[in-house]
Amino acid sequence: xxxxxxxxxxxxxxxxxxxxxxxxxxxxxxxxxxxxxxxxxxxxxxxxxxxxxxxxxxxxxxxxxxxxxxxxxxxxxxxxxxxxxxxxxxxxxxxxxxxxxxxxxxxxxxxxxxxxxxxxxxxxxxxxxxxxxxxxxxxxxxxxxxxxxxxxxxxxxxxxxxxxxxxxxxxxxxxxxxxxxxxxxxxxxxxxxxxxxxxxxxxxxxxxxxxxxxxxxxxxxxxxxxxxxxxxxxxxxxxxxxxxxxxxxxxxxxxxxxxxxxxxxxxxxxxxxxxxxxxxxxxxxxxxxxxxxxxxxxxxxxxxxxxxxxxxxxxxxxxx
Numbered sequence: 001x002x003x004x005x006x007x008x009x010x011x012x013x014x015x016x017x018x019x020x021x022x023x024x025x026x027x028x029x030x031x032x033x034x035x036x037x038x039x040x041x042x043x044x045x046x047x048x049x050x051x052x053x054x055x056x057x058x059x060x061x062x063x064x065x066x067x068x069x070x071x072x073x074x075x076x077x078x079x080x081x082x083x084x085x086x087x088x089x090x091x092x093x094x095x096x097x098x099x100x101x102x103x104x105x106x107x108x109x110x111x112x113x114x115x116x117x118x119x120x121x122x123x124x125x126x127x128x129x130x131x132x133x134x135x136x137x138x139x140x141x142x143x144x145x146x147x148x149x150x151x152x153x154x155x156x157x158x159x160x161x162x163x164x165x166x167x168x169x170x171x172x173x174x175x176x177x178x179x180x181x182x183x184x185x186x187x188x189x190x191x192x193x194x195x196x197x198x199x200x201x202x203x204x205x206x207x208x209x210x211x212x213x214x215x216x217x218x219x220x221x222x223x224x225x226x227x228x229x230x231x232x233x234x235x236x237x238x239x240x241x242x243x244x245x246x247x248x249x250x251x252x253x254x255x256x257x258x259x260x261x262x263x264x265x266x267x268x269x270x271x272x273x274x275x276x277x278x279x280x281x282x283x284x285x286x287x288x289x290x291x292x293x294x295x296x297x298x299x300x301x302x303x304x305x306x307x308x309x310x311x312x313x314x315x316x317x318x319x320x
Contacts, residue, residue, distance in 0.1 A: 004045050006078065009071035011038035012050060016068045017142070019057040042067070072141060080281050094283035095123040099134040099143035101201065103226060103243045107163065107270065108147070110298050115290050122283060130224075131199050138275060144284040146273050149201035159273035160288065162295035166244040166265035167202050168258045172236045183259045185215050192220040192238030194229045205266055206241045213263070230256060245299070270295070 007028075014024035015035065025032045043050050050064035060068055079095055100108060105128050116122050127137060131148055138146040139155055151159040169188060177183050177191065196203045210217040220238060223229045226246040233240040234255040244265055250256045258264065272291050274280050280288070 004042060005038075006075065008038045008042040008045075009075055011035050012042060012064070012068055013071050013075065015039065015051065015058055016060050016064070019059060021058060076141065080279070094121075094281055095125055096283055096287055097125045097142070097144045098147065098287075099127050099129065099137040099145070100147040101131055101134055101149070102128050103201065103246050104128075104147045104270065106243070106245045106248070107295075107299060111291060111295060114294075114298065115287055119283075119286075130197070131201065138273070141275070141278060144274060144278075144281055145288060147270065148273075149268050149270060150204065151271050151273055156276040157273045158276050159271045160292050161269045162272050162291040163270040163299050164296065165201070165268040165270045167205050167241065167268060168244050168265040169239055169241050169261060170230075170233055170247065170256045170258055171239045172234055173254060173257045174236065175239070177239065177259055178257065181260065183261045185210065185213055185261075185263065188239060189215060189218055193218065194221045194223055194232055194238050194240040195219055196226070196229070196242075197222055197224050201268065202241055202243055205268055209263060209266060 010028065011024060014027050015021055018024055018027075021032050021035050021039075025035045028035065039051060046063065046067060048063045049061050050067055051058050052061055053059075082094065096112075098108075108126070112124060112126075116124070125143075127134075127143060129137070131152075134143075134146050134148060135152045135155065137143045138152075138157075146157075149165055151157055169183070171177055171191075177187055180187070195206055207217055221232070223232070226242055229240040229242055230247060230250050232238060234250065239259065240256075244258075247256060251258075272288050274284070274288070
């Protein structure tokens with residue numbers, strides 16, 4: 001085991017993650033035979049089989065699981081060592097490993113741009129997914145920071161709020177409900193309501209809203225992406241409940257608009273979090289602090305016109 005290389009350890013970790021030699025090869029930018037050779041060499045050093053083929057997938061043996069756990073820790077420690085050395089030399093560097101729910105992808109670009117412009121040696125590893133996928137990445141320590149609405153209860157984490165998260169009922173500007181001065185939840189119940197899948201932040205928020213007002217939530221269509229909901233709403237196929245942050249381009253193009261309601265926009269919060277018992281790399285800690293201190297201001301600057309519009313719509317709905 002004294003001669004195992006970082007490339008061999010990385011190959012094992014990626015094959016375990018994807019259950020595929022070909023996908024691991026793509027991520028490492030090498031050929032499939034090169035990955036297979038790395039695994040064979042590691043198995044020779046370990047003196048036992050680390051993987052086995054199950055159907056079309058590659059899975060780890062019990063020995064492989066042990067090796068994968070140590071490999072992940074070794075690779076992470078090596079990255080942290082590089083970060084520490086960079087700090088000693090006065091260089092802000094390292095790899096930002098972030099997991100974000102799909103909706104948060106609309107928030108991150110401006111923050112990452114501002115953060116990395118001042119730190120040109122920072123590398124980024126951004127992985128997006130649904131809530132359960134991001135929780136899985138965080139629990140397996142494949143990311144250092146996770147960004148989502150409500151922090152998970154199943155993990156011991158430290159979470160900090162960094163921005164408000166407005167969510168709203170939206171429709172095509174030509175939708176009949178747009179002609180009303182005030183739209184009610186009764187109107188929404190009678191409409192073709194499109195929402196995200198169960199477990200998503202917007203789905204949880206709309207379920208809570210209806211429950212608090214004593215309404216039964218009738219969902220016409222459950223859709224797995226914000227993009228699909230926006231496209232269907234723009235085509236006039238119903239009313240959607242989505243994150244305001246995900247709709248900036250559609251608002252600007254006049255494809256969809258917010259319905260004037262007392263209950264909409266509904267305010268939630270965005271949180272950035274990390275495992276409580278996991279040392280946080282310096283660059284990740286710096287980005288977390290940057291988000292907490294500057295996140296809300298950056299979002300409001302980018303969407304200033306829209307925030308003003310939301311406030312006026314909210315007042316219109318409240319007074320009607």
